[in-house]
Amino acid sequence: MNWGKVIIVNDSGEKVSAQAPIIISASRSTDIPAFYADWFVERWKKGFIKWTNPFNGVPLYVSFAKTRSVVFWSKNPKPLMKHLSFLNEYVRNYYFQFSLNDYDNESLEGKIPKLENRINTFIELSNRIGKSKVIWRFDPLILTDSIDVNELLNRVENIGDQLQNFTRKLVISFADISIYRKVERNLKKAQIKFIEFTPHTMREFAKGLQYLNKKWKFEIATCAENISLEKFDIKHNKCIDDELMIELFSKDKVLMDFLGVKIDALNLFDDNTIRRTKSVKDMGQREACGCTKSKDIGQYNTCPHECIYCYANTSKEIAIRNYKSHTSNPKNETILGS
Numbered sequence: 001m002n003w004g005k006v007i008i009v010n011d012s013g014e015k016v017s018a019q020a021p022i023i024i025s026a027s028r029s030t031d032i033p034a035f036y037a038d039w040f041v042e043r044w045k046k047g048f049i050k051w052t053n054p055f056n057g058v059p060l061y062v063s064f065a066k067t068r069s070v071v072f073w074s075k076n077p078k079p080l081m082k083h084l085s086f087l088n089e090y091v092r093n094y095y096f097q098f099s100l101n102d103y104d105n106e107s108l109e110g111k112i113p114k115l116e117n118r119i120n121t122f123i124e125l126s127n128r129i130g131k132s133k134v135i136w137r138f139d140p141l142i143l144t145d146s147i148d149v150n151e152l153l154n155r156v157e158n159i160g161d162q163l164q165n166f167t168r169k170l171v172i173s174f175a176d177i178s179i180y181r182k183v184e185r186n187l188k189k190a191q192i193k194f195i196e197f198t199p200h201t202m203r204e205f206a207k208g209l210q211y212l213n214k215k216w217k218f219e220i221a222t223c224a225e226n227i228s229l230e231k232f233d234i235k236h237n238k239c240i241d242d243e244l245m246i247e248l249f250s251k252d253k254v255l256m257d258f259l260g261v262k263i264d265a266l267n268l269f270d271d272n273t274i275r276r277t278k279s280v281k282d283m284g285q286r287e288a289c290g291c292t293k294s295k296d297i298g299q300y301n302t303c304p305h306e307c308i309y310c311y312a313n314t315s316k317e318i319a320i321r322n323y324k325s326h327t328s329n330p331k332n333e334t335i336l337g338s
Contacts, residue, residue, distance in 0.1 A: 003295060006063050008048050011333045018048055018061035019295060022258040024070045025240060027298025029054075029312050030335070031305060033072050033080035033096075035323060041083050042331045044090065050333040054300050061333075062297055068255035069093040071240050071294065075100070075112050075305060078121045084128060093249040095133040097171070097239055098122055100163075102155040106144065106192065110306030110316070119162050126166035132248060135239075136160075136167045139223060140175035141205065142309060143195040153208040164216045171237050172209070173223040174202055180311045190308045199227060206232040224289040240291040242280055259292070299335050302326070 003019040010016050026032045032040050043049045048063045070091050072080070077096055080087075087094055100122055101108075104115050112118065126134045138156055143149070160170070174197040177184050187194050197205075202225075210232040213220060221237030222229060238244075242259045249255055250263055259280050264273030282293045304323045306316045313319040322336055329337035 004066065006065050008061060008063050008065075010048070010050070010061065011046075016061055018063040020063045020066040021295035022066055022068050022255065023240060023292065023294040024062075024064070024067050025294040025296040025298075026070055026072050027296050028073060029296060029298030029300050030303040031074050031076065032298060032335075033074035033077035035079070035302075035304060036326070036335055037080035037083060039326070039330055039332075039335060040080070041086055043333065044086075046333070048333070049297055049335070051297055052299065052334070059334075062295060066254075068252055068258065069245055069249060071095060071097060073097045073099070073239075075109065075307075076118065076121065077125060078113075081121075081125060081128070088129075093245070093252055093255060095135065095244065095248065096125065096129075097135050097137055098125070099137040099139050100159060101138055101140075102159060103142070106146065108142065108192070108308050110308070112305050112307075115159075119159065122163060123166050131165070131167050132244075134167050135169045135171060136163055136218075137171045137173075137223070139171060139173045140309060141172055141197070142175045143197060143201065145193040145195070149201055149204050149208065152205065153212065156209065157212050160212060160216050160218070164218070167218070169219045169221070170213075170216075171221050171223050171239065172234075173225060174205075175309060177309070182314055183309055183311055186308050186310075186315070192308060202227050203229070203232070206234055209234070224286050226288045236288070236290055238290040238292060240282065240294045242292040245292075246274065297335075302335055 003021045005017050006020045007015055008018045044064055047065060048061055050059055051062050052059045072094060077098060100118055102115050103109050141152060177194055177196060206229045209220060221235045223237050223239055245255060246261055260276050260278035262275040262277060280292045282291045285291055300312050301314055301318045302322045303312060304320050326335060326337040332338065
């Protein structure tokens with residue numbers, strides 16, 4: 001995505017060119033709310049960050065001067081919640097993708113808080129900012145020699161029963177293990193006997209989830225999955241969701257213009273009054289991904305949750321080393337601290 005450019009003054013006092021995205025993703029690559037919350041707030045005040053392209057190693061600056069919406073991704077947003085007043089005043093248009101899984105018994109998510117604590121955090125966050133702005137993700141869904149489809153459904157049910165009044169939406173994805181060699185390697189190293197999902201087990205799970213949802217009445221969607229599960233009332237998702245932004249942030253004309261939205265202010269709740277003038281699908285993502293264009297400000301190899309299935313870390317040792325580098329210089333213009 002070729003965003004507009006602005007000139008900023010970096011932390012060294014130099015005038016440099018910076019991308020100025022309308023929508024920020026924070027982040028698919030690391031857990032900014034859990035580990036970099038203070039950094040995010042400090043850099044928002046500064047107005048920019050320095051980001052390095054993970055594919056070619058080229059650094060570039062990202063300005064928040066034109067940013068109108070931020071999507072947070074987290075397994076533990078508790079550290080960012082102390083900044084909610086700041087977000088409400090200065091960020092304004094934001095929502096959370098909250099991954100809340102149950103793999104405590106298998107220790108697949110090494111350093112995250114216990115399930116009970118994460119559920120309490122979810123409920124607290126929902127109560128403070130509204131359930132429309134906190135999306136539950138059970139992501140990824142993993143089968144092992146001790147977790148079959150029925151056991152996985154039982155775990156989803158346990159969480160869903162507790163969250164049914166605190167979110168409107170559940171997003172799922174099926175673990176893609178074999179296509180990520182480092183994930184397969186790390187699972188085998190941890191002696192986790194994983195089982196790949198097949199179209200049959202995906203549909204078996206979807207059927208069970210459809211039954212559970214009779215009591216929850218969530219909107220359920222898959223993240224970047226090719227398989228069609230519409231017969232089970234499960235849609236394809238947009239995690240960076242233009243439709244949700246239209247619903248929640250329609251008064252932001254700049255954001256609506258970027259999304260190609262024209263709204264008849266006389267009757268906002270009539271679908272016929274919303275007209276779309278262009279596509280804003282992010283063509284830089286996988287084909288099955290429905291996300292709207294955004295700029296991700298995270299970096300790979302920086303999340304110290306130590307999730308064994310993580311695709312964003314080469315190894316937990318590298319992630320821990322990079323996080324320690326950040327803590328030595330936590331206000332640096334790069335998330336790595338140098």
